[in-house]
Amino acid sequence: MKTVLVTGAYGFIGKNLVATLEELSNVKIIKYGREDTPKDLENYLSKVDFIYHLAGVNRSENILDFKNGNTSLTEDLVNILKLTGRKIPILFSSSVQAELDNPYGISKKNAEDVLLEYGKENNTNLYIYRLPNVFGKWGKPNYNSVVTTWCYNIANNLPIQISNDDKKLNLVYIDDVVDEFIAALNKCENRNHDNTFCSIKRTFHVTLDELAKMLYSFKESRKTLTMQNFNNDLQKFLYSTYLSYLPENNFSYKLKMIRDKRGWLTEFIKSKEFGQIFISQTKPGITRGNHWHHTKVEKFLVVQGEAVIKFRNIQNEDIIEYEVSDKELEVLDIPTGYTHSITNTGKLDLITLFWANEFFDSERSDTYFKEV
Template sequence: MKVLVTGAAGFVGRNLVAELKNRGYTNLFLYTREHSSEDLERFTKECDFVFHLAGVNRPKNESEFMEDNYEFTSKLLSLLKKHNNASPILVTSSIQAEFDNPYGTSKKAGEDLIFQYSEETGVDVLVYRLPNVFGKWSKPNYNTVVATYCYNVSRNFDIHVNNTEAKLSLCYIDDVIKEFIKALEGTPNKHQTYCFVETIYAIKLGDLANRIQSFKETRTNLSILDMEDALTKKLYSTYLSFLPKDQFSYDLKMNCDERGSFTEFIRTPERGQVSVNVSKPGITKGNHWHHTKNEKFLVVSGEGLIRFRKLEAEEIIEYRVNGEKLQVVDIPTGYTHSIVNVGECDLITIMWVNECFDPEKPDTYFLEV
């Protein structure tokens, strides 16, 4: 199948093209502003399916709305008709088509043109009135407020929230592309006149701003937000895509002494805390027990001996672990325990505990194994 994508260099276009290639589509006609009329002539003659994504959101002059969103659509349809090409056409419109503003008016005019073309030719047209689409490769101050907030917050720029109670409808780019692939393969979601993307999120502008601000704070408080919430998960993925190239990494506070180091990596109220423990050769750490707090130890480098003794018992239980064979060792409650580096190099252990450390309630009691 030969697939024509107009607006292939835009936000939606780039994501669509990447997924088409992932799925093995190789005959792609990728039309951008850099192409000539002759290119478009050839593409419309040979294509088997059209993704018409080209358009403008925020032009310098209002006249560009009609030029790009209506007149280019007219040109595209004229060329398809000229070549008697009955390829199905998927068109991205906007929920703004319901409103009386220059952008919405141009989108509505483009819709009317498409529907008229379908009536005249019998060609199958798939019109999607998309809400605010967000995701990787979107442009700040152009595609969506999500892009603008992610860009600004990741660079310590101020963000402006004009109306915290303003309600937004958001749609994630991967959900859009998934629906477009379904349409290409003949199974779009359609209700009467318009097609639709199944997953739409509603959020207030103030809540959106706060949530994106919280993503930046995770680097200092080491928290992981609730990724079971689908919108949070998708917004966080989008936020990371806006990180400046020199700020992918961030430092952790290493608590160092002559024995080695202990460094907290992740803290979550729901899933506990993850830390990295480094012990020098011959060093023993631990020798304490817990009422309720429980842990998991995973040695990833070096050789260690984990020892347990139940309170008031004499029997000592030993587990020898090393980085050559990864094993998780559960640390039960009511057992004093320790870990000693019995190797010749640093012992590196990933430690998970079911609750974040609270100095007011440490639930940690010294007792030698």
Template sequence: MKVLITGAQGFVAKNLQAHLRERQDISVFLFSRQDNLASLKNLLAEVDFVFHLAGVNRPENTDDFRTGNTDLTKFICEEVGLLGRKTPILYTSSSQAEFDNLYGVSKLAAEQALIELSVVQSVPVHIFRLPNVFGKWSKPNYNSAVATFCNNIAAGLPIKINQPDAAIKLVYIDDVIAQFVAVMDGLVAGDPFVSVNPVYDTTVGKLAAQLYKFRDSRETLITETVGKGLTRALYSTYLSYIQPERFTYEVPKYEDPRGVFVEMLKTKDSGQFSYFTAHPGVTRGGHYHHSKTEKFLVIKGAACFRFRSINSGEFYELFTSGEKPEIVETVPGWTHDITNVGEDEMIVMLWANEIFDREKPDTYAMPVGTEA
């Protein structure tokens, strides 16, 4: 399939191009404001699908609303109509089309031209009235408040909030592109107006607060719930504004004659991740917990784990190494230790089900001893 993307230099178009490049069955043709209408006319005669993403939302001259939104769309409609090829057109309108402002009026007029083409000549038309779109490559101080906030906070610059309680509706760029591709593939049919889900409702103040938590997580090591929903999408977006020289950051390292201990990541409700090393012959541990639990994974070296029930005195011993991925769990009420029984340094990953609390560590020293 040959597809055309107008507004090829825009934020949404760049993301769309990245996704379409992953498809072996798609050839992409581009049109941007630097190109002339003659080239656009030639492209329309060749392609099988049009992503009409070009538009103007912050012009220096207000007349550009009409020329960049309404007139360009009418030109495409006229050319497609003359060709008689019924080439499907997907158009990115705006939620502002519902309001009486210059931008909204120009977008509404573009929609009307497309709907007329659809009714009169049965050309498939798909119109997206998008709210605020956010994601990687969005332009600060232009595309959205999310882009501006992410850019400034990541760079250590101030942000300005006039109304913290101001409501804002957001859609994430990956969700937008997924729906675009579904339309192109014929998986979405029906009304000319197509929506993107989910739509996230938040406020300007909450948005800024969340982004500051992302920034601070490098110091606290406490991650937000970045695996789902709006927080996931915002975190991905925030990280896209981190400059290469800040791709890395240091975490505390605690070192003693036994080896080192390094905390990597903490969660609000699912514990923390760390690793430690031990020199040959070194034993670490020798304590028990009432409620805390841990998972150990030896990734280098050879280890002997020993356990003793603090209640019955039952003893248990096991051996594991980096040669075989094997999780060893500590059980409440069993004192335990780990000894490097290899000839090289041992490296062990560790997960604990709760963040270490120095005031209430739930860690009590008790030697394991030897098997009776």
């Protein structure tokens, strides 16, 4: 069992790290936050085997806050360790801005120097990560990152500001950061060539214009039902991040239900890469379909009720029948060149889930009516 201290445990990275560490059976966590005192810190450090030093100040109108929150706190931590003589490995979340000449960057660089000097003098293992823009759930808008701010604003119908469309961001996803931090706890960290700093293996690059377009497309997907290509990890992670900033009274959205004497039909979700999914309700005794396709293929899945699905190759008169029901879920593939139909043979409304490999296009529907 390892006992770890997490400073900044209630911040963006801290909350995500703690949530994952809590799922591990061999780790005990001590949390340090703004409400804790220097005496608390001294007490905590006497009990732990590893330190995640994540506490810090990212933004402030008072320049002294950077020094106090980043450099001075690190000095306090190191001074306590010197007094106790304990050689505890330290992981420090620094920033790529440590290479820049601004108050935040300078405070992070100074904190790095404090740790590097301490590590050299005391032969202590250090894991210093100069993180770029980190994005993911539980960030603080107008504080942690532009991704956090824009996700929050767009999800809450607030405007965003783009200073330079072509400015490129270097991003890392919070889950990758947490995975790397846990790897460091197990001495499997990803070190840079000079062996001084560690880094997150996977990074993403995107311009502000590309980022804005992606985030707005997530918002519009509720209307268009069209989703982005989630084979792209950046889009997948950004979508997960965006949804985490939805207002709690806006998790749901309504679908358009097309009703007629047969029942209703509604589209659920579309993707240019994946096709589309739609759902129908069919009343007892009613038949849908009696059409065929040249190229479009579909899958039928009855999730409520009983039905007979019929097929006929349009080149002959032989009819094939499949009886299906919700008693044993069974997917039917609809091959090209076969006219097909589905009939509700039960007493309940029939609910069927459909998948098609392409969007429905009224001008080129690839749908030709012919009785089975």
